[in-house]
Amino acid sequence: MNNKIMACCAWAISLVLLVTACSGNPDANMEAVPKDGNAPITLSVFSGQRADVENLETNTFSKYVEKKLNIKFKWEVVPNAGLNDKKQLLLASGDYPEVFLDGNLTQAEQLKYGQQGVFIPLNDLIDQYAPNVKKAFKDIPYLQKGMTAPDGKIYAIPQINECYHCWYAQKLWINTKWLEKLGLSMPTTTEEYYQVLKAFKEKDPNGNGKADEIPLSGAGDPATWHGNIDGFLMSAFIYNNSADYFTMKDGKVDFAPNKPEWKKGLEYMNRLYKEGLIDQASFTQNQDGLKQLGNNPDTAILGSFTAGHIGMVVDTAPGKTRHKDYDAVPPLKGPDGVQLSGYFAGVGNGTFAITNKASKEKAIAAMKLADYMYTEEAALLSIFGPEGKWWSKAKPDEKDVRGRPAKYVTAPEFDSIQQQNEHWSQMGSSLRTRDYRESFAVPQDPLGNGGYEYRLYLATQKYEKYQPKEMYPVSIFMDPQDADAANQLRTTINAYVKTSMVEFIIGRKNLNNDWDAYVKGLDGLNLPQYMKIYQKAYDSVYKK
Secondary structure (H helix, E strand, C coil), X not given: CHHHHHHHHHCCCCCCCCCCCCCCCCCCCCCCCCCCCCCCEEEEEEEEECCCECCCCCCHHHHHHHHHHCEEEEEEEEEHHHHHHHHHHHHHHCCCCCEECCCCECHHHHHHHHHCCCECCCHHHHHHHCHHHHHHHHHCCCHHHHHECCCCCECCEECEECCHHHHCCCCEEEEHHHHHHHCCCCCCEHHHHHHHHHHHHHCCCCCCCCCCCECEECXXXXXXXXXXXXXXXXXXXXXXXXXXXXXEECCEEEEHHHCHHHHHHHHHHXXXXXXXXXXXXXXXXXXXXXXXXXCCCCCCCECEEECCCHHHCCXXXXXXXXXXXXXXXXXXXXXXXXXXXXXXCCCCCEEEEEECCCCHHHHHHHHHHHHHCCCHHHHHHHHHCCCCCCEEECCCCCXXXXXXXXXXXXXHHHHHCCCECCCCCCCCCCEECXXXXXXXXXXXXXXXXXXXXXXXXXXXCCCCCCCCCCCCCCCCCCCHHHHHHHHHHHHHHHHHHHHHHHHHHHCCCCHHHHHXXXXXXXXXXXHHHHHHHHHHHHHHHHCC
């Protein structure tokens, strides 16, 4: 499950209602029939290739799409880890393809290369050849606005993945077996959590007679999905999304890390660290290091940890049982009554774009491809492969996570596949609403075989409704010159915030003596100009 969950959440975006495909048929079995007898239209396409996909050229779903839409892919593929570097090289050199099929195109890139004429406007093509995309505009109130550049043009189509547990991915997991052994309740406040951590450290909850318990650990490596401990803990004092650190009130953008509430959060974490309740490696280790703690071979030593989902840290494979001892901690209430959860829904980067190298005929064919990817059939086949192998229609008595009759069921072994060539592994644009995602059958036991998604669904319910009433958008269009300046400022400011935060927590900097200098340092990095740029971008989109 771990790889699948991480992939889906890396693209998790936007709250919407169910979008039933205008075309596309979930009965499909990968035996497509071309619509006419004409020669296929060749499209040169660029894409990243997921690690579990063997070969996109010979891939079963690739072949199905080619036959169904009467097209032929001419692939330019790069390993997914190198996608952004290769994309930027192609655009800078002018040696780009006709279609970016999986481009991870930022709003700044869309606007820059759209205004340069590299990306063609999609508005008319959508209107004439994309009924599924048009229906999505109607069903998702803010999708069209989120895709539309300030010049009124649409240059790219995003992947919409309504991943409920990904929206609230800033989670803390705790060993409930230890709580029960020590006669403790699930903590609800920062003070209660402090007392729990002290008990974990001092009262030998694993019962081996050794002082080897680690009350709290995390992974400060940015590649570890919400592994940083400050994300969850700081939101009991002031909202911290661990990304841009923005807060919003009455349409005004503000910055959390220079506020008194942020200082209070640092004081709390410094207290935990000084008393040996936070693992010293939490700020430097990666996910593998955290997993070693979670899967300690002799006995459980990890009391609590931060991660997007539990399987990132504790093995959930069949036959493994330790993971059943952990459950999610609801958002903690701080001393001033603040109780917030991180929330990460929104329209993200564009995945699909057509360049000026495509002829009119090819542009139409490409748009029909993008529109097909917004069908429920494409969502099924591009992610699970052909019907009957790793997915099938649910039986009448099978229920989904909401207790409704399920539509589909996946095979338990799907989550442990290491290599396959049947599907695209969530590559490219697609439309997966929350209603669609939650239409799959789940077992009654969330801790049993195949119950992981249900378990995450139940855990996430603890975080729902605690997100701030106002939040800055996940991504936003801005003037290309502003975007360049913002990116440079963001890099230096965020690095300064993260470094200083760790120094305050571990005591290298003193919160009483060094706080004012830290705040002045932010101003010295042009924080006021940085905030003006993002306020301007917000106003240009949301105050028209």
